[in-house]
Amino acid sequence: MAERTPERLVRLLGMVAFLDRNPGVQVEQLAAHFGVTPEQVLRDVDTLWMSGTPGYWPDDLIDFDAGSLETGVIRLTQSRGMGHALRLGTREAVALIAALRALQEAVGPALDPQQRDVMASTLEALTAATGEAAAAVDVQLSVDAAPEVLVAVAAAVGEGRRLRLRYVNAADETSVREVDPWQLVTGDEHSYLQAWCHSARGERLFRLDRVLSAEVLGAGLEHPPGPVRPTFQPADAHERVRIELDGTARWVAEQLPVDEIEELPDGGFRVSLRVASSAWLRHLLLRLAPRVRDVEPPEVAEDAAAAARRALAAYEPGASSSVAGGGLPDGRD
Amino acid sequence: MSDSLPPAERLLNLVIALVNTQGRMTKEQIRTSVAGYERAGTAEAFERMFERDKEVLRELGVPVLTVSSAAHGDDQGYRVDPDAYRLPPMELSAAQLGVLALAAEFWQGQTLRTDAARALTKLRVVGSTPSETDAVAGLSPRLHPAGPALAPLLDATHDRQAVTFTYRTASTGEVRERHVEPWRVIASRGGWYLVGHDRDRADARVFRLSRIEGAVRTTGAPGAFTVPDGVDPAHVLDDAQQQEQRTAWLAVAPDRAGALRSRAVAQEAPAAMTAPAGMDLLAVPYVRAGDLAAEVVGYTDAVVVLDPPELRESVVRRLRAAVEMGERLSGGDRG
Known part of the structure; x- marks a missing residue:
């Protein structure tokens, strides 16, 4: 381009x-x-x-x-008088300063003193050069890991040492794994550790708030970092699911790793995704239920409905037959 | 010179000419002497080209000044103010440049991406080479997209200029024009917010950028207001979020919902609050009932909401909708 x-x-x-x-x-x-x-x-x-x-x-x-x-x-x-560096525009300064402040606040405590100094001095130099521009925006990163988990993970990433994690996944299963840590992916909603997982024999992203404990081990990295990837990489081997949704579920198309979006004349749309975890897919359908018009293959919707039926039983003890009663909710929060 | 000079080269020559001019250059001088304008064609075509170029330069931070001179009648001239052109004196070490590259990466996929990348190019001028990208290796920031409202709101916030936009209120769904003095834009917990003074309500308010519909327009002059002393926009947002914070009482199956368990707080349960036999009782703070309900629904029968009733109802409603979805889609009328 x-x-x-x-x-x-x-x-x-x-x-x-x-x-x-x-x-x-x-x-x-x-x-x-x-x-x-x-x-x-x-x-x-x-x-x-x-x-x-x-x-x-x-x-x-x-x-x-x-x-x-x-x-x-x-x-x-x-140089024809062009020997001076050009000043930063407002938005340019704002963008960098907000990012540095956010990083400093979120991961600063987990960095070693030398890294902390570099970050602080960069922020200082930039603020000195651009003045009050930075007051316009404030980014608060969410590193909602337990502090001791964050320190252990940051140390392991920095020193290139293996980690032992106790982790609870999206399907709600707790496991102990050993991983080669690659990088901390810090976000405004969740933060992740990108790592090579020895149990799964592959690259994985671990949400930091789901890491129950982390222990730095003596061993170095057997699998060094690969190129940076998006948070979910669909593989051809994963099950392909097609979901037709009405227009109010537009965020699905924006936030999910969809392969394909087909717009429909009435504002609805059809997405095609490849799914690695059936628990994840069930969760997605449970959240979207009122907006789902069609699912391919249909067993996927039936699986989600069956799970919902089991869950409803807990709210209406001894009256599981009454589940089908009640009007159709409008799905709004 | 080739037939038509690429725009970047024409702009480069324009900057050099305006930096080096004695006093000022008139449009006519620019048209006839600066490389790249000679092929502009008609006076109107030149005019359009020059106006656009001037905008591009100002957007990039090149201070193009308009100079009127009594001696020259109405004819305006232009020059670049060399003092305003310069970045204040600074030096960046290789490691500092590496940190800045990381900061620029922060804005991947956002409208501010180009601004951040441009800032980095400018700062490389005063940086040592080669830059050390491993100064803070192992960090990779990601943000939720802020959408198109971010850039104009940042500009207005910096210029202290009031804005007008169409806003959809979450609780009522009401769509209305809002007039706001923007104090600060804040990214927090997966959302982007504008904190400012709502002129219609005469009070501080928080707006979610994703609920702004259509364009953000500025109204009135820059410098029209100041953020009141003693007001911290971050606190305004905190307060708005705190006001909404509540505690959910959940019954959780043994060893399940580890993520919810990790957010549970120690709190004395009200007397009537007991979990069914074999389940644990947890107190989990939350702000947005919809988010927690969606999360709870995902655990199906491993988590049951005991209190508050609104959350319980929200979960039941979602579960019923899922049951209904199953019935609807497994009926015989599938195409």
């Missing part, structure tokens, strides 16, 4: 200012610093070389040392 104009412009201006401060930078190094390919760096240098003040005679243009460039080192010889 073509790069957007504003992004390229900010980088072009940034490169001139960076090279003005750092005489002689290797192409690869500059590329890594700005997160682009070496080819893109060379294209950017070509662009800069032809840019300058009106007239555009050689003395008007941004200039580089051509000989140096042949050896793969970019040396700026004329």
Whole structure:
């Protein structure tokens, strides 16, 4: 996909200012610093070389040392007054400061002193440079793990040591597992530990508030971290389920790992998902029941209904036959 | 120069020209001398292009000033204020740049993503290379999407400018126009909130961003209000949430619902509160009855709500709806 104009412009201006401060930078190094390919760096240098003040005679243009460039080192010889870093816009400053504050608050206590210092000094530098901009937004991350769990998990992630977890899963089964911790995924609603699970022989996400206890073990990591993945990765092996919903259940389409959404003319829609856990699917259908128009395969809906029937019995002791009575609720909270 | 210069290169030349100009440049000077405008065509086409470019530059934080000069009649000129252009002096270590990259990653999938990425590009200028991304390795932040209302609300909050939007009240479903002085936007517990002064109710109020319908519009001038001394918007939100906090009494089957158990608090049970034989009695605090009811329903017969009655009814209603769903879908009329 073509790069957007504003992004390229900010980088072009940034490169001139960076090279003005750092005489002689290797192409690869500059590329890594700005997160682009070496080819893109060379294209950017070509662009800069032809840019300058009106007239555009050689003395008007941004200039580089051509000989140096042949050896793969970019040396700026004329910045045309563009040697300063561009200030941050309000929203730009707000975005970074809010994120740093949230991280500091949520995971700060679990970091080692050196990491804590880096985070604090970065926040300080940024706040000093941007002033009051940051008062506009406040992000409160939810790391609702027990404090001792968070400390153990953070230490294990930081030191690359194996963890023993006592964990209760979405199907409400408690198990003890040993995992190779990869990273802490901190969110505004829940936080997770992404890890290699030795019991399951695969990558798993563990919700921190479901970790009942965590113990750092002596062993290092057998399975090092892989690339970052979304919170649920559907696999082809999982059961495929199709659910037709009315329009009020739109959040399902937005929040679930759906494969496919088909919009219907009346505002309803049909989603197709692959499901790894039948307990999870049952829970989903129980929550959505009044909005569900159809489910494929139908046994899935029958399974959820049977579970609901069992649960209702507890509310109407000795009168399980009365379950079918009562009007259809409207499903609103 | 090629036939049509890419927009990024035209904008680059415009910035360089406006930074280096003695005094100011008129539109005519820009049109005839800055590379990239020579092919704009008609005066109207140039006008549109230049207005758009000026907007883009201001959006990026380039301070394009409009300069009127009595000596030149009405003809306006432009320049970039070099002092306002500059980032205040700062240096960032490799590790600090790594922390900032992590902070930018925070906004993945959000409207603020581009702002955060742009800020990072600007800050790389004053950072050491190569950046150390492992300074706080093992952290990966995720947020719920805030939706389109976030960006305009942030701008208005910063500019202290009143806003108007259409809002759907959760309890009544009422949809009404609201006039608000925005104090702060807060992300908390999976939701995004605006805390501000509701002009119609003449009091502090909390609004959920997801219940704002349509566009957020600013009204009146910037700097129109201040957050009153002694008011902490975070506390306003806390109070609103606290007011709603209640305790649910649940009967839980042995060894089940570990997640609920971990949130249970020690609290003396009212005399009449007893769990059925073989089940444990738990007190669990909650804010949104709908959320807890949905969670309880998921445990089916392993968790029974004893109190309060509204929560109990909410659970029963959901369970009945699920039974009804089963009957509805297993009938003979499936297509």
